[in-house]
Amino acid sequence: MTSSNALQNLIDGRLVPPRNGRYLDVVEPATGQVFARCPAADSTDVEAAVAAARAAFPGWAATPADVRARLLERLADRVEAELDALAELESRDSGKPVALARRVDIPRAVANLRFFAHAITQWPSESHPMEERALNYTLRQPLGVVGCISPWNLPLYLFTWKIAPALAAGNTVVAKPSEVTPCTAARLGELAVEAGLPPGVLNIVHGTGPDCGQAIVEHPSIKAISFTGSTRTGAAIAASAAPRFKKLSLELGGKNPAIVFDDFDFEAASLDTIVRSGFANQGEICLCGSRLLVQRSIYERFRARYLERVRALRVGDPRDADSDLGALVSEPHYRKILACIERARAEGGTILTGGGPATVAGRCADGWFVEPTVVEGLSNDSATNQEEIFGPVVCLIPFDDEADAIALANGTGYGLAASLWTRDLKRAHRVAARLEFGLVWVNCWLLRDLRTPFGGVKNSGVGREGGVEALRFFTEPKNVCLAL
Ligand code: NAD
DSSP: OOTTOBOOEEETTEEEOOTTOOEEEEEETTTTEEEEEEEOOOHHHHHHHHHHHHHHHHHHHHSOHHHHHHHHHHHHHHHHHTHHHHHHHHHHHHOOOHHHIIIIIHHHHHHHHHHHHHHHHTOOOEEEEETTTEEEEEEEEEOSEEEEEOOSSSHHHHHHHHHHHHHHTTOEEEEEOOTTSOHHHHHHHHHHHHHTOOTTSEEEOOOOIIIIIHHHHHOTTEEEEEEESOHHHHHHHHHHHGGGTOEEEEEOOOOEEEEEOTTOOTTSTHHHHHHHHHHGGGGOSTTOEEEEEEEGGGHHHHHHHHHHHHHTOOBOOTTSTTOSBOOOSOHHHHHHHHHHHHHHHHTTOEEEEOOSBOOOOGGGTTSOOBOOEEEESOOTTSHHHHSOOOSSEEEEEEEOSHHHHHHHHHOSSEESEEEEEOSOHHHHHHHHHHOOSSEEEESOSSOOOTTSOBOOEETTEESOBSHHHHHHHTEEEEEEEEEO
């Protein structure tokens, strides 16, 4: 950041202002105050970034995997060395508690870079011998220039989750973080230069979806798009990329269920995890469980214990170590969440706790805080239970038996993540197999092994990230058949 707190694009190894000279305000959600400016880049800057990435590609693709890995490790070291400062920046930019950014977001960004640095050096090739007639072997070659577009909820975490496998596999990258939370990605760009990434290998352009993101998606030299964001934007990107035959990975929205069976262990830490699964990061995680399905025989007991915990959550200044929830990311998002709560009331829902803005005194008096809100009495078919809210709002829904639970869980257009809570192992396997979701957690939530496939089904996306799935996405397999 410069003295005027103006972020810059990273193009061809240099930090440069947008060619049109235009900037967007970056606002601190906890105070409502502008604290930085982000380039409003457009197709001209994207063109320059693509040109740099194209020029850098042959050299980067020919760089041995262990050398690429070492550069990613050096970048990881630099991010790790700035963990505290990056966590504070992430919190300031997004409204999330700084403690959460320090515990989850920034360490995970480091882990993403290290994981794919290691993974690329351990990735075996395949061969298919045809007895004595021929030998097939598969080359997995980088695609060329790829586009990575990420959202605002886990800014550096999701940005690195995309660029790390893309770079490790030998591609050069044009990446766009969310214009709502651009700061940590901008700092990462500076650290990439310091770490010695060759010019043009990683280019970062900042700007809005329509002006900058769209230019990346439409650029004929960009071979693949890895996108995480809303289902609506994902559909627009798919429509634009399809006639250009680009490879697409789309990680989209969700309406995730947490399913609590009657043998639920009230004494274990499970209840705390279920509360966290609804309200961590103010509910702004695509994996948050916003539909809490509870077996009718324990419904009242569970509800009482659950509400006790939710009421104990503290909404406060993201800088305070004891704030469980910080501010929502932006004023439009804050207004959207309040409108969703109003809609829940209008649909006939009962607000059991929360239900409106939260006031935080002092420096945060003008911030965008919302109370953790629990609703009951709405059917699974209500708009509240069908549409993604992406805020601190959870709906309680009773169910009768296993079949009922599965039907309710599967009964939305989304299919990202489900969690189920039971001590019956057979039931856990049975239900997990029948849930139409890309991820199922049994007696846990957000426990992530970076080797596992990550992604959703139905309107939650296409393709998988994580481990070899990401390396496969960012490479083109080529079969070589050699007659013997
Ligand atoms: P969004 O779709 O508004 O924006 C995401 C990114 O796409 C931003 O960088 C934005 O500038 C860009 N963009 C917008 N329009 C574009 C266009 N036409 N072409 C190219 N790029 C464009 O999403 P958001 O509001 O930033 O993020 C919240 C959404 O992300 C939620 O729906 C959430 O569920 C989803 N999400 C999904 C996952 C997952 O892994 N499945 C993870 C995190 C967030």
